[in-house]
Amino acid sequence: MQVYFLGTGTSQGIPVIGITHPVCQSNDLKDKRLRVSVWVTWDDNSIVIDCGPDFRQQMLTSGCPKLDALFFTHEHADHTAGLDDIRPFFFQQKRNIPVYAHQRVLDNLKKRFDYIFEEENKYPGAPSVEIFEVKNNESFIIGQTEIVPIEVDHANLQVFGYRIKDFAYLTDVKSIEDIEIHKLKGVKVLVVNALREASHHSHFSLQEALDFVHLVQPERAYLTHISHMLGFHEEVQQRLPENVFLAYDNLKITI
Secondary structure (H helix, E strand, O other): OEEEEEEOEOOOOEOOOOOOOHHHHOOOHHHOEOEOEEEEEEOOEEEEEOOOOOHHHHHHHHOOOOOOEEEOOOOOHHHHOOHHHHHHHHHHHOOOEEEEEOHHHHHHHHHHOHHHHOOOOOOOOOOOEEEEEOOOOOOEEEOOEEEEEEEEEEOOEEEEEEEEOOEEEOOOOOEOOHHHHHOOOOOOEEEEEOOOOOOOOOOOOHHHHHHHHHHHOOOEEEEEOEOHHHOOHHHHHOOOOOOEEEOOOOOEEEO
16 A cells, blocks of 8 residues: 655645745745645555645646545545546546545535536536545445544544555544544554644644554554644654654655
8 A cells, every 4th residue: 555645734735825934934845735635545446535725736746647536534625625626537537536525525515516516417527426425433445445434523523534454544633532543443554633833723733643643553653734833844853753754745655
């Protein structure tokens, strides 16, 4: 299995428009972060988790050749706004693109991207999708692989993370129940959000993320959904435990 970090930034990305914070002025490419997303491949499967406003650029940079399925964690714009840019995959693959999400998220997408989901009088240039509702405690299959949804809380909003074999991807986490943590036991690689040093009402802080990693005990952990307020990549990395890494855009890891 290979995981490609398409984007590792928070909702505004880094640099932030109009901000002169030192991290936003950094020349280190690891300090430049598009909106958060990952591309996961295993066997002959190619899936993307979240499709934000940088999706087109991410697909061109990564060279992703096909899209077998698109998973959504939740409906916020930094995770969904790029949905229209699945069009090239739809045209080339000549089949509907499978979309997996909570029913609430599917309903939200149907309002915002009605021309994609409508079936009658459909505009011929629009992509088409095949929708699959994701429910907590109900795994589903991609290829021959079981996908396990992990339910977390993003302040007052339900969000899904996903476990694929020995890999788990969680973003926009502020709290998680013990029963959901149990679903993560034995993962080799855990990805989780770490917004900044200071506490935040809807995201793990750095220390909260590190405490969570210690609880799950993966072999390796990667931190994502990072804001400029966390600090310079290289400086933060030096302070982390030896098995915890700051993810960065275009990082590729093998599991």
